[in-house]
Amino acid sequence: MSYQFSIDAERCKGCGLCLTVCPKKVLQLSDTVNSVGYYPVYRARPEDCNYCGLCCIMCPDVAISITEIQSTKDQTEVS
Amino acid sequence: MAKTFQKPESLTDRYMHYCPGCTHGVIHRLVAEAIDELGIRKRTVGIAPVGCAVMVYDYIACDFQEAAHGRAPAMATGIKRVRPDLIVFTYQGDGDLASIGMGEIVHAANRGEKFTTIFVNNAIYGMTGGQMAPTTMPGQKTTTSPMGRNVDEVGMPIRIAELLSSLVTPGYITRQTVIRPKYILKAKEAIKRAFAYQVEGKCFSLVEVVSTCPTNWGMTPVEAVDWAEKTMLPYYRLGDFKTPE
Amino acid sequence: MGKVLMKGNEAIAEAAVRAGCLNYFAYPITPQSEIAEYLSRRLPEVGGVFLQGESEVAVGYMIFGASGCGQRVFTSTSSPGFSLMSEAVSYITGAECPAVFVNIVRGGPGLGGILPSQADYFQAVKGGGHGDYHLLVMAPDGVQEAVEMMMMAFPLAEKYRNPVLILGDGLIGQMMEPVEFPENLRSEPTNKDDWASNGMATRNSDTPNLVKSLFLDPRALNDHNLKLKAKYERMMREDLRYEAYNADTDYQALIVSFGTMSRVCRTAIDALKRQGIEVGMIRPQTLFPFPEKAIHEAAIRPSCKVVLSIELNMGQMLEDVQRAVLGERPVHWHGNAGGDIPSPEDIMDLVKSFL
Numbered sequence: 001m002s003y004q005f006s007i008d009a010e011r012c013k014g015c016g017l018c019l020t021v022c023p024k025k026v027l028q029l030s031d032t033v034n035s036v037g038y039y040p041v042y043r044a045r046p047e048d049c050n051y052c053g054l055c056c057i058m059c060p061d062v063a064i065s066i067t068e069i070q071s072t073k074d075q076t077e078v079s
Numbered sequence: 080m081a082k083t084f085q086k087p088e089s090l091t092d093r094y095m096h097y098c099p100g101c102t103h104g105v106i107h108r109l110v111a112e113a114i115d116e117l118g119i120r121k122r123t124v125g126i127a128p129v130g131c132a133v134m135v136y137d138y139i140a141c142d143f144q145e146a147a148h149g150r151a152p153a154m155a156t157g158i159k160r161v162r163p164d165l166i167v168f169t170y171q172g173d174g175d176l177a178s179i180g181m182g183e184i185v186h187a188a189n190r191g192e193k194f195t196t197i198f199v200n201n202a203i204y205g206m207t208g209g210q211m212a213p214t215t216m217p218g219q220k221t222t223t224s225p226m227g228r229n230v231d232e233v234g235m236p237i238r239i240a241e242l243l244s245s246l247v248t249p250g251y252i253t254r255q256t257v258i259r260p261k262y263i264l265k266a267k268e269a270i271k272r273a274f275a276y277q278v279e280g281k282c283f284s285l286v287e288v289v290s291t292c293p294t295n296w297g298m299t300p301v302e303a304v305d306w307a308e309k310t311m312l313p314y315y316r317l318g319d320f321k322t323p324e
Numbered sequence: 325m326g327k328v329l330m331k332g333n334e335a336i337a338e339a340a341v342r343a344g345c346l347n348y349f350a351y352p353i354t355p356q357s358e359i360a361e362y363l364s365r366r367l368p369e370v371g372g373v374f375l376q377g378e379s380e381v382a383v384g385y386m387i388f389g390a391s392g393c394g395q396r397v398f399t400s401t402s403s404p405g406f407s408l409m410s411e412a413v414s415y416i417t418g419a420e421c422p423a424v425f426v427n428i429v430r431g432g433p434g435l436g437g438i439l440p441s442q443a444d445y446f447q448a449v450k451g452g453g454h455g456d457y458h459l460l461v462m463a464p465d466g467v468q469e470a471v472e473m474m475m476m477a478f479p480l481a482e483k484y485r486n487p488v489l490i491l492g493d494g495l496i497g498q499m500m501e502p503v504e505f506p507e508n509l510r511s512e513p514t515n516k517d518d519w520a521s522n523g524m525a526t527r528n529s530d531t532p533n534l535v536k537s538l539f540l541d542p543r544a545l546n547d548h549n550l551k552l553k554a555k556y557e558r559m560m561r562e563d564l565r566y567e568a569y570n571a572d573t574d575y576q577a578l579i580v581s582f583g584t585m586s587r588v589c590r591t592a593i594d595a596l597k598r599q600g601i602e603v604g605m606i607r608p609q610t611l612f613p614f615p616e617k618a619i620h621e622a623a624i625r626p627s628c629k630v631v632l633s634i635e636l637n638m639g640q641m642l643e644d645v646q647r648a649v650l651g652e653r654p655v656h657w658h659g660n661a662g663g664d665i666p667s668p669e670d671i672m673d674l675v676k677s678f679l
């Protein structure tokens with residue numbers, strides 16, 4: 001079983017709360033602004049991510065989701 | 080820890096207008112999850128407040144009525160009395176509930192009206208631009224207490240959970256917060272429990288949720304959750320203050 | 325069912341039940357608390373909802389909530405209480421919800437008095453709350469008409485999705501008269517699935533209904549106001565009601581009066597007629613919409629020399645009568661705001677003083 005982690009970069013407001021709760025320091029604010037004017041967060045170190053979901057729980061904009069995918073292909077990040 | 084995480088069905092796809100780091104969004108999600116898990120969306124009617132969350136009806140996908148400032152508990156009473164089969168909840172801020180709407184919430188709780196109130200306490204008036212609220216902390220600077228809340232002039236912040244739990248009528252009164260994941264999980268349980276009491280037709284339920292307002296507190300979102308934990312939680316103690324059992 | 329001798333307040337309460345309205349929220353206030361007392365016994369008998377709220381402010385929103393989820397509902401109060409409800413009335417009108425309000429008017433301003441008065445005329449017809457809105461305002465002149473207007477109020481509120489106000493006074497509320505409850509005025513509530521927040525399951529729908537009055541976009545709010553305005557114009561076309569009394573004679577004076585005061589005028593007109601003095605009267609039954617045209621046409625009759633606006637206040641309807649007469653005839657006010665009702669003899673002397 002593998003998981004697909006995705007951050008909706010247009011929904012993220014770069015508040016940074018998820019950064020503070022990620023136990024593996026996977027997340028980082030990007031330096032390219034989204035269409036609304038925020039710097040969305042992205043997984044700088046996806047390999048360290050253990051899909052604990054704390055970032056999803058903390059996100060005030062429900063911008064992060066984790067879904068199960070059947071394929072054995074390595075999950076890629078959908079930004 | 081559930082490995083998957085999805086937006087709840089009762090939460091719409093609408094982009095939320097809240098400021099970055101404002102925890103209204105977290106509370107909306109918890110309410111939507113509770114509604115999903117109890118399977119009550121099609122018979123739920125929400126009452127939106129006047130405040131930042133007035134547009135909660137754009138974010139939670141059930142019937143809504145939009146109350147005047149502070150009057151949501153009276154509107155909820157009106158609905159619940161004539162249509163007791165509907166699940167009714169009010170979503171209110173601290174200016175809405177603890178200031179202008181104090182009369183309405185106290186009497187609704189005292190009558191034991193069987194609806195649920197989600198009370199967001201962020202110690203300030205958000206939408207109108209950061210004025211002092213009944214819940215503003217001592218010494219906290221706001222646009223109407225620029226030198227900090229002077230408790231000798233305007234008294235101490237009001238603790239709604241304690242105040243309402245002093246009423247003799249049975250009910251479920253709890254205070255939670257959403258400033259850290261560990262608290263969010265507990266807040267989710269409390270919110271679901273509040274709605275469940277209503278589904279059982281058992282009692283009035285109110286969940287006070289200590290929340291942040293980075294913009295009007297003049298802090299970053301991360302500073303705001305720290306300030307809330309350091310300054311608000313000692314004064315606004317978490318936990319269940321009254322349960323119907 | 326034949327006539328029953330009933331106190332006005334109780335007849336108004338029973339009329340609501342007979343009309344098919346079984347939900348009532350209210351707060352006690354003299355001189356109409358009997359309405360709540362009566363319904364606290366009566367509504368449980370018919371499976372209705374009775375609740376005494378903590379204030380008229382709260383009651384206004386209990387009405388809004390109940391109406392917003394598609395149920396017939398009404399409240400009754402008196403002057404100071406209706407002032408407290410005026411914010412809710414504006415919201416209910418803005419959100420286009422049907423609801424019936426009863427104001428058994430007492431002397432004002434402030435605590436005023438508890439005797440009959442018509443001093444809430446402006447508040448009723450010019451809108452006591454904020455924003456452009458009107459209520460359909462009906463003013464009964466006795467207990468029987470109060471019953472009939474009460475029964476008509478519910479379908480009218482639903483027709484326009486707008487509050488209807490019954491403007492009575494302390495005398496109508498407190499006096500007893502024989503009444504009957506016309507079966508043909510009973511009505512079934514209309515279906516409200518297309519707008520009411522009555523639960524998606526109730527109307528088997530997947531799209532939520534939203535009962536609100538907030539329109540942040542200026543065009544949307546202006547369009548909304550135009551939509552409400554069209555309702556009021558429709559009220560003027562379809563639901564304007566007035567009574568002309570002794571108006572088919574060559575009257576020398578025209579009285580414009582409503583409610584309790586108009587009954588006293590009626591007695592004076594009859595007495596003057598016996599003395600060979602013809603006086604006509606236009607009695608508005610709806611205060612909004614106001615019978616401007618009827619008053620204008622009655623005033624410009626060649627025989628008519630003077631128009632008298634006789635009302636239990638300091639001259640409020642006077643302004644609307646002047647607006648209707650458009651200067652074609654002198655218009656004078658006569659009234660009393662303390663609670664003493666002018667006698668027929670007072671009115672007869674008044675009329676003679678102008679002829």
